[in-house]
Amino acid sequence: GAVVSQHPSWVICKxxxxxxxxxxSLDFQATTMFWYRQFPKQSLMLMATSxxxxxxxxxxxVEKDKFLINHxxxxxSTLTVTSAHPEDSSFYICSARDTADHEQFFGPGTRLTxx
Amino acid sequence: GQNIDQxxxxxxxxxxxxxINCTYQTSGFNGLFWYQQHAGEAPTFLSYNVLDGLEExxxxxxxxxxxxxxxxxxxxxxxxxxxxxxxxxxxxxxxQLIWGxxxxxxxxx
Numbered sequence: 001g002a003v004v005s006q007h008p009s010w011v012i013c014k015x016x017x018x019x020x021x022x023x024x025s026l027d028f029q030a031t032t033m034f035w036y037r038q039f040p041k042q043s044l045m046l047m048a049t050s051x052x053x054x055x056x057x058x059x060x061x062v063e064k065d066k067f068l069i070n071h072x073x074x075x076x077s078t079l080t081v082t083s084a085h086p087e088d089s090s091f092y093i094c095s096a097r098d099t100a101d102h103e104q105f106f107g108p109g110t111r112l113t114x115x
Numbered sequence: 116g117q118n119i120d121q122x123x124x125x126x127x128x129x130x131x132x133x134x135i136n137c138t139y140q141t142s143g144f145n146g147l148f149w150y151q152q153h154a155g156e157a158p159t160f161l162s163y164n165v166l167d168g169l170e171e172x173x174x175x176x177x178x179x180x181x182x183x184x185x186x187x188x189x190x191x192x193x194x195x196x197x198x199x200x201x202x203x204x205x206x207x208x209x210x211q212l213i214w215g216x217x218x219x220x221x222x223x224x
Contacts, residue, residue: 043214046211093158109157
């Protein structure tokens with residue numbers, strides 16, 4: 001199956017700093033990438049849908065100025081958590097949708113801990 | 116609104132069979148996915164159904180009835196490593212994935 005990578009796999013940062021998470025589709029081109037957040041013992045929550053070359057579409061309740069998404073190429077999308085606070089600590093997972101297929105392929109996730 | 120229901124938690128015995136049900140109400144339907152997620156890891160793909168019927172893949176099978184808005188995931192010969200959350204997700208008319216809350220499956224020896 002298609003492979004999606006995320007970097008870093010985990011990060012610890014101080015409150016007030018910004019953290020960038022990369023999501024890459026390694027062996028296919030993805031016009032659409034999705035960013036999810038998952039708190040412990042809860043299901044995935046879609047944060048935003050990112051289309052290559054255009055602005056991301058954010059779900060209700062997700063601050064677009066806090067969670068900056070860039071999808072500059074067909075294989076890379078980035079999520080930047082700006083001015084991170086402890087409540088932003090979560091498991092962030094990206095997925096990518098193949099242009100020729102509608103299945104979403106998931107990255108391994110990034111665990112963010114904000115101190 | 117869009118809604119996907121699945122049991123919160125189920126318990127089964129090693130070596131047995133368990134069926135996890137999922138019912139959905141979505142705006143349009145373009146397929147149903149089952150994912151497995153171990154604690155602290157991203158979901159991994161198990162199955163995809165877009166037509167009615169049963170899809171079998173080794174110890175796992177998935178069934179779909181579009182007219183009833185219903186699917187189930189059947190796990191046979193349960194192993195301890197099958198302890199995980201199982202997520203049902205439906206692709207709606209816009210090809211967006213609508214997620215269920217997941218079913219935590221506990222396997223006991």
